[in-house]
């Protein structure tokens with residue numbers, strides 16, 4: 001029997017939580033969100049919204065007490081509380097054990113090494129001074145990529161060090177890891193899903209283009225423009241990775257396809273991911289519905305695309321604009337066929353803040369790219 005009475009608690013109430021709650025509403029599932037920001041995006045569409053800190057043990061315990069199933073939309077949550085809730089008989093997906101590994105990029109890289117999952121060569125360092133020493137002793141040579149072990153996101157904990165001057169200006173403080181700089185031919189992502197019956201499904205690989213200044217994905221195209229064999233390898237690798245982590249729900253796997261033909265796992269996220277947003281408009285099952293299917297142990301949905309090409313554009317706050325948000329060019333873009341605008345409902349914009357996204361579907365890459373360029377040119381997030 002299909003019951004819609006269970007209470008699903010989500011730690012985090014940002015745009016991912018909002019879109020998860022919208023998908024849940026289609027099945028009359030009730031989503032309750034926990035987020036420190038009172039008017040966070042998910043607050044508008046959740047059955048219940050608690051203002052609180054998902055990093056705090058007591059607050060997560062109090063939030064989880066009357067829920068049947070707890071999941072996340074951000075990985076930096078209190079996993080001790082999740083473990084305790086699990087022991088009380090609540091369902092918790094993804095598992096606290098997997099979250100603990102994923103939250104720390106150092107443990108994540110060690111996990112890939114242990115499981116034989118291809119990833120860029122790396123070494124952990126106590127702090128930036130130890131890394132500097134390793135460079136001056138010749139143990140590591142420039143260029144290299146430095147990553148802070150915890151709390152990095154959207155490129156904020158990543159420094160690409162190319163010159164001795166970069167060592168003075170770009171080095172990030174604290175426990176970190178060094179990684180070899182991969183010769184990237186394309187950055188791709190595969191969103192995988194798993195349920196308690198151990199079924200796994202993967203969405204087609206997407207190709208990510210990064211904003212040079214903001215280090216954010218600003219343009220994503222599905223299917224990725226890579227050879228079929230590479231696509232098949234990437235999808236098989238995503239399946240291997242989700243089985244290794246043993247998580248239920250989604251696992252987005254970011255990868256590099258290198259110029260020498262390797263596929264390396266960069267990092268993963270055990271939740272809905274930017275690289276799956278287009279699925280709302282372009283696939284038989286959206287990533288958000290797929291996450292619900294995974295965590296509720298329902299059959300996984302078809303990951304097949306309904307349109308030949310989909311492009312996702314992040315709507316970032318325009319540089320130079322800070323304050324109450326306004327959107328320019330919406331009318332012009334809504335007039336186009338195959339353009340779907342998603343606004344997250346954040347009241348304040350700031351430079352490069354993720355304020356929404358647009359999906360552009362088309363019959364050919366060229367057609368979709370042309371429309372995407374139009375949207376990019378006209379649709380702007382500004383302050384009033």
Ligand SMILES: Nc1ncnc2c1ncn2[C@@H]1O[C@H](COP(=O)(O)OP(=O)(O)O)[C@@H](O)[C@H]1O
Nearest residue numbers: 120145152153154155156158179180181182267
């Ligand atoms: N080893 C690497 N070689 C080359 N580029 C890298 C490497 N690691 C990270 N990058 C670049 O930095 C971006 C952000 O790094 P990532 O580890 O994904 O951090 P974040 O958590 O901020 O997404 C990647 O998408 C990629 O463009």
Ligand SMILES: [Mg+2]
Nearest residue numbers: 154155254267
């Ligand atoms: Mg990343």
